[in-house]
Amino acid sequence: MPHPNPHSIIFPAEHLRQFTTRVFEHFKVPPAEAALAADVLAYSDEHGIDSHGIARLKTYADLLKAGRINPQPEIKIIRGKGSVATVDGDNGLGLVVGPQCMELAMQKAQEFGSGWVSVQNTNHYGAAGYYPIMALQKDLIGLSMTNTTKGVAPFNGAEKMLGTTPLAIAFPALTEPPVVIDFASSAVAYGKVEIARRKGEKVPLGWCLDKEGYPTHEPADMMEGGALLPLGSDVNGSGHKGYCLAAMVDILTAVLSGANWGPFAVPFAIHVAPSGQQVGKGIGHFFGALDIEGFRDKTEFKQSLDDWIHTMRSTKPLPNSPGVIIPGDPERQAYAERMKQGIPLHPEVVASLEVISDYTGVALAKPV
Amino acid sequence: MPHPNPHSIIFPAEHLRQFTTRVFEHFKVPPAEAALAADVLAYSDEHGIDSHGIARLKTYADLLKAGRINPQPEIKIIRGKGSVATVDGDNGLGLVVGPQCMELAMQKAQEFGSGWVSVQNTNHYGAAGYYPIMALQKDLIGLSMTNTTKGVAPFNGAEKMLGTTPLAIAFPALTEPPVVIDFASSAVAYGKVEIARRKGEKVPLGWCLDKEGYPTHEPADMMEGGALLPLGSDVNGSGHKGYCLAAMVDILTAVLSGANWGPFAVPFAIHVAPSGQQVGKGIGHFFGALDIEGFRDKTEFKQSLDDWIHTMRSTKPLPNSPGVIIPGDPERQAYAERMKQGIPLHPEVVASLEVISDYTGVALAKPV
Numbered sequence: 001m002p003h004p005n006p007h008s009i010i011f012p013a014e015h016l017r018q019f020t021t022r023v024f025e026h027f028k029v030p031p032a033e034a035a036l037a038a039d040v041l042a043y044s045d046e047h048g049i050d051s052h053g054i055a056r057l058k059t060y061a062d063l064l065k066a067g068r069i070n071p072q073p074e075i076k077i078i079r080g081k082g083s084v085a086t087v088d089g090d091n092g093l094g095l096v097v098g099p100q101c102m103e104l105a106m107q108k109a110q111e112f113g114s115g116w117v118s119v120q121n122t123n124h125y126g127a128a129g130y131y132p133i134m135a136l137q138k139d140l141i142g143l144s145m146t147n148t149t150k151g152v153a154p155f156n157g158a159e160k161m162l163g164t165t166p167l168a169i170a171f172p173a174l175t176e177p178p179v180v181i182d183f184a185s186s187a188v189a190y191g192k193v194e195i196a197r198r199k200g201e202k203v204p205l206g207w208c209l210d211k212e213g214y215p216t217h218e219p220a221d222m223m224e225g226g227a228l229l230p231l232g233s234d235v236n237g238s239g240h241k242g243y244c245l246a247a248m249v250d251i252l253t254a255v256l257s258g259a260n261w262g263p264f265a266v267p268f269a270i271h272v273a274p275s276g277q278q279v280g281k282g283i284g285h286f287f288g289a290l291d292i293e294g295f296r297d298k299t300e301f302k303q304s305l306d307d308w309i310h311t312m313r314s315t316k317p318l319p320n321s322p323g324v325i326i327p328g329d330p331e332r333q334a335y336a337e338r339m340k341q342g343i344p345l346h347p348e349v350v351a352s353l354e355v356i357s358d359y360t361g362v363a364l365a366k367p368v
Numbered sequence: 369m370p371h372p373n374p375h376s377i378i379f380p381a382e383h384l385r386q387f388t389t390r391v392f393e394h395f396k397v398p399p400a401e402a403a404l405a406a407d408v409l410a411y412s413d414e415h416g417i418d419s420h421g422i423a424r425l426k427t428y429a430d431l432l433k434a435g436r437i438n439p440q441p442e443i444k445i446i447r448g449k450g451s452v453a454t455v456d457g458d459n460g461l462g463l464v465v466g467p468q469c470m471e472l473a474m475q476k477a478q479e480f481g482s483g484w485v486s487v488q489n490t491n492h493y494g495a496a497g498y499y500p501i502m503a504l505q506k507d508l509i510g511l512s513m514t515n516t517t518k519g520v521a522p523f524n525g526a527e528k529m530l531g532t533t534p535l536a537i538a539f540p541a542l543t544e545p546p547v548v549i550d551f552a553s554s555a556v557a558y559g560k561v562e563i564a565r566r567k568g569e570k571v572p573l574g575w576c577l578d579k580e581g582y583p584t585h586e587p588a589d590m591m592e593g594g595a596l597l598p599l600g601s602d603v604n605g606s607g608h609k610g611y612c613l614a615a616m617v618d619i620l621t622a623v624l625s626g627a628n629w630g631p632f633a634v635p636f637a638i639h640v641a642p643s644g645q646q647v648g649k650g651i652g653h654f655f656g657a658l659d660i661e662g663f664r665d666k667t668e669f670k671q672s673l674d675d676w677i678h679t680m681r682s683t684k685p686l687p688n689s690p691g692v693i694i695p696g697d698p699e700r701q702a703y704a705e706r707m708k709q710g711i712p713l714h715p716e717v718v719a720s721l722e723v724i725s726d727y728t729g730v731a732l733a734k735p736v
Contacts, residue, residue, distance in 0.1 A: 081662030083451040084481035113452035114484050118663050141624075157683035157692040169616050171623075181616055183609040187600070204604040213686045231600055231609050232555070236572040241551040241599050244695050245613075247680075248537055248549055255539075255672050256509075256663050262679055279675060294449030295486050295624050304623045307647060311630055312615075315525035318581045324525040327612050 008344030015365035016054050016343055017042045019353065023057060026360040027064035028071040029093065037095035040126040043133075045343045048334025051191045052127040054345070058352040060093065060124075061360070062270035069093055069123050075100055083112035086257055087119045091282055094125030094146070102131040102144065102287045109140050109289035116288045118257035121281035124148070124268040129182030129331070132170035135289045136178050139298045143169045143288035147253040147260075149267040152186045153227035155243035158213025160227045161263045164189065165249035170328075172292075174302035176309045180328030185245040187229045193219045206233035252286045259284030342368045376712030383733035384422050384711055385410045387721065391425060394728040395432035396439040397461065405463035408494040411501075413711045416702025419559045420495040422713070426720040428461065428492075429728070430638035437461055437491050443468055451480035454625055455487045459650055462493030462514070470499040470512065470655045477508050477657035484656045486625035489649035492516070492636040497550030497699070500538035503657045504546050507666045511537045511656035515621040517635040520554045521595035523611035526581025528595040529631045532557065533617035538696075540660075542670035544677045548696030553613040554596045561587045561596070574601035620654045627652030710736045 017038050024034035037060075044053030063069045073092030077085050085104060089097035101117045108115025125131075128144050135142025148163030168182035188207050196203045197219035210216045211225030215234070222228065230242025254261035259280040266274050266283050292298045309326050317323030338344075345353075350367075357364045385406050392402035405428075413421030431437045441460030445453050453472060457465035469485045476483025493499075496512050503510025516531030536550035556575050564571045565587035578584040579593030583602070590596065598610025622629035627648040634642050634651050660666045677694050685691030706712075713721075718735075725732045 079663060081481035081659060082479070084658065084662035086663045111450070112480050113449035114482055116482050116658060141620075153686070154680055154683055154692045156686045156689040157680075158686045159684045161680060161683050161692075171619055179615065179619065181612040183606075183612050185609075187606055206605055209686075213684065231606060233605055237574055237601055237605055238551075238555055238599060240695075241553075244549040244551050247547065247695060251539055251547065251673065251676065252509075255669065255676055256658075256660070258664055258668070258672070261672070261676055279672070290452065290484060290624075291449060292624070294452035295447060295454045296626055300626070301623065304626070304629070304647070305619065308619065308623055308629055312522055312525075312529060315522055315529050316527045316581065318521070318524045318526045318577075321524040324522045324529075327608075327615060 007347055009347060009350050010342040010344050010368040011365070012342050012368055013042065013046055013338065016045060019362060019364055020054060020057055022362040023061055023356055023360055024071075024093075026362055027061065029064075029096070030072065033093075033096045036099055037093050040095040040099065040130050043130045044127045046335055046338050047331035048338070049127050049129075049331065050346070051189060054353065055349045056124070056126075058356055059268060059270060060095070061356050063123070063268075065359075066270060073097065077104070083108050083114050084116045085118075087117055089119055089122030089282060091121050091123065094123045094283075094285065097122045098125035098131060098144070098285060098287075099134065101285065102134050102142070102289075105287040105289045106135055106138060106140055106142070109135075109291045110138065113294035114288070114290050116286070118253070119285040119287070120254075120257040120259040122259070122283055122285055123266070124283070125285055127182065128166040128168035129170070129180055131287060132168050133178070133180060136170055136172045139172060139292050141169065141171055141290040141292060145249045145253050145286045147250050147265050147284050149265050149269070149272070150263045151190055151228050152230055152246060153209055153213070154246070155230055155240040158209060158227070162230075162243075162246045162250055163265055164228070165246045165253070167245070167249055171305055172302055173305040173309060174299065176306045177332055178328060179305065179309065179326055180331065182327075185231050185242050185249060187231050187233050187242065190228060193222050193228070197223060206237060249286075254280060254284035256286070257284040375715055377715060377718050378710040378712050378736040379733070380710050380736060381410065381414055381706065384413060387730060387732055388422060388425055390730040391429055391724055391728055392439075392461075394730055395429065397432075397464070398440065401461075401464045404467055405461050408463040408467065408498050411498045412495045414703055414706050415699035416706070417495050417497075417699065418714070419557060422721065423717045424492070424494075426724055427636060427638060428463070429724050431491070431636075433727075434638060441465065445472070451476050451482050452484045453486075455485055457487055457490030457650060459489050459491065462491045462651075462653065465490045466493035466499060466512070466653060466655075467502065469653065470502050470510070470657075473655040473657040474503055474506060474508055474510070477503075477659045478506065481662035482656070482658050485654070486621065487653040487655070488625040488627040490627070490651055490653055491634070492651070493653060495550065496534040496536035497538070497548055499655060500536050501546070501548060504538055504540045507540060507660050509537065509539055509658040509660060513617045513621050513654045515618050515627065515629060515633050515652050517633050517637070517640070518631045519558055519596050520598055520614060521577055521581070522614070523598055523608040526577060526595070530611075530614045530618055531633055532596070533614045533621070535613070535617055539673055540670055541673040541677060542667065544674045545700055546696060547673065547677065547694055548699065550695075553599050553610055553617060555599050555601050555610065556596065558596060561590050565591065574605060617654075622648060622652035624654065625652040
């Protein structure tokens with residue numbers, strides 16, 4: 001759930017989309033693709049996923065400026081068979097490669113009942129949840145995964161070897177909004193530990209390890225050579241399951257496509273040089289789509305999902321909790337608020353946009 | 369990892385397979401299908417997954433005896449499109465329906481690059497990991513999921529609404545053994561809490577809730593009206609992610625196929641009557657197969673997976689831990705031991721087999 005910061009500066013959503021589009025255009029991204037990339041980032045800002053939206057624009061811009069991302073990739077299918085294919089993203093923006101590959105998976109699902117596209121030689125693709133939502137209008141179930149820069153220790157390991165490797169999947173309902181699942185396979189996001197450090201707060205045991213591999217309450221211990229823990233954290237919490245989930249995503253996205261897997265995943269940060277050893281090309285994504293009509297009458301499916309949603313919402317609530325919600329609810333609530341009130345940006349994010357504005361000459365429209 | 373019980377009674381693996389086969393035959397399961405069902409159960413016993421093997425035979429037998437499982441199902445494809453299909457298991461043993469549906473997914477993958485089969489009107493199918501392993505010999509990635517009797521509270525809920533809903537996926541390597549992932553989406557298995565109660569031990573917070581929804585150390589609190597927690601357990605551990613995983617599996621297996629989903633999943637226990645309300649037929653499975661050659665040269669993929677395995681094994685170990693292992697290692701280690709020494713069964717399991725032997729007339733061969 002988004003926690004509005006009292007110091008946030010509010011921008012109209014449309015201003016941020018235009019700024020983002022023009023910044024990508026400045027770096028020679030063709031106009032239609034710049035608008036597409038801006039749409040992927042705007043999805044996060046408009047839905048309260050503050051870590052994956054315009055807050056990352058400076059990193060995309062830095063990497064484009066440094067020539068580490070190709071603004072005009074020739075995205076090519078390099079292998080395929082019926083319902084499956086592998087795409088070479090030609091080191092393009094994941095924000096551009098991703099939507100095109102998700103479209104390909106959707107076309108295949110319409111032809112073959114399902115479509116599965118693995119992608120090599122690509123880069124950070126924003127929020128994983130953007131892609132499965134694309135599938136919903138066509139009555140498809142959509143799925144996306146990506147591998148990411150190393151940050152997480154495998155179960156019983158004491159160093160970063162895997163990324164936070166998110167998995168997202170979305171299902172359309174009839175009268176209810178869709179079920180939209182999007183979660184990383186680490187116990188928590190890096191950003192949560194970063195925020196605790198900024199506030200001078202400690203973190204619960206189970207979030208991270210220090211550089212020797214000992215559990216720690218100190219955010220700085222993780223950030224200075226330590227690692228995040230996988231979902232489940234430790235032996236009592238079944239941390240091996242989070243490791244299994246991360247392994248599944250890393251193998252499907254990067255080993256299957258021929259991208260850099262595990263600790264070799266290309267870092268998404270201008271100050272971190274890529275690993276000297278390359279075991280593939282770029283990072284990897286994996287997209288999927290399933291045609292509901294191939295399995296069941298789509299209206300029956302959606303009616304049934306409505307019933308599922310009503311049943312879960314009616315669960316007896318945990319004492320002192322808001323009760324059971326449906327995956328996708330927090331993002332929809334944020335969207336409703338932000339479409340009325342605008343997008344609240346942290347002053348540090350605004351400062352990063354001003355730096356971009358200075359070096360690109362793209363004007364940052366005034367806040368609300 | 370299996371913990372051998374000092375009171376275990378050791379049986380040759382082959383004796384248990386024969387006993388299981390004859391018990392299924394006694395209940396009118398045709399011989400080839402009885403042998404197949406026995407093979408699925410034997411997989412668990414031979415690989416150290418003691419909770420899902422012959423320890424469950426009495427429940428299968430009880431349900432067959434009571435007419436709650438159909439021994440001679442007419443398993444039918446009821447819908448399909450290219451790479452996907454839905455199968456009606458005609459209320460057969462999941463141990464018989466499952467392998468046939470996994471075969472169908474594999475055939476589709478060989479024809480279309482991928483194959484996906486949702487199954488309604490089926491029953492408990494043993495260990496989820498059996499099915500993806502079937503795919504490995506054909507250079508396919510295999511996947512299986514099932515929904516199960518309610519036992520887990522959704523995040524922020526205080527009652528059982530979802531099953532432990534396992535997910536299994538397997539990937540073939542070249543010179544290394546395959547990566548075999550098989551885990552339930554709950555923090556721990558019901559059996560772990562049951563064992564703690566038998567030993568008079570407390571359980572860590574994060575495993576379960578009491579009937580009011582409060583976290584508890586007491587196994588009895590969970591077993592008497594409480595619930596297991598999802599992977600991640602609570603707000604600090606990101607229990608919403610385990611709930612998301614369970615939701616994904618429940619929707620893919622049961623809403624997509626037209627089976628009973630969520631709290632309506634048919635119980636796998638003779639003393640628990642099925643829910644008065646039916647929202648579909650039986651429980652649901654979901655099987656998948658991906659043809660590696662459709663994505664990447666299969667030898668390159670396997671070589672790359674070998675490298676992935678070596679890299680993960682070389683992770684700096686957590687202090688005082690055995691270090692990082694590869695999913696599938698514990699089961700392979702158990703298999704190597706048990707193929708030499710036989711299958712250790714808990715005396716309570718042996719007693720349950722003697723009861724079956726009494727009422728079926730099938731002789732239980734002597735232990736080693």
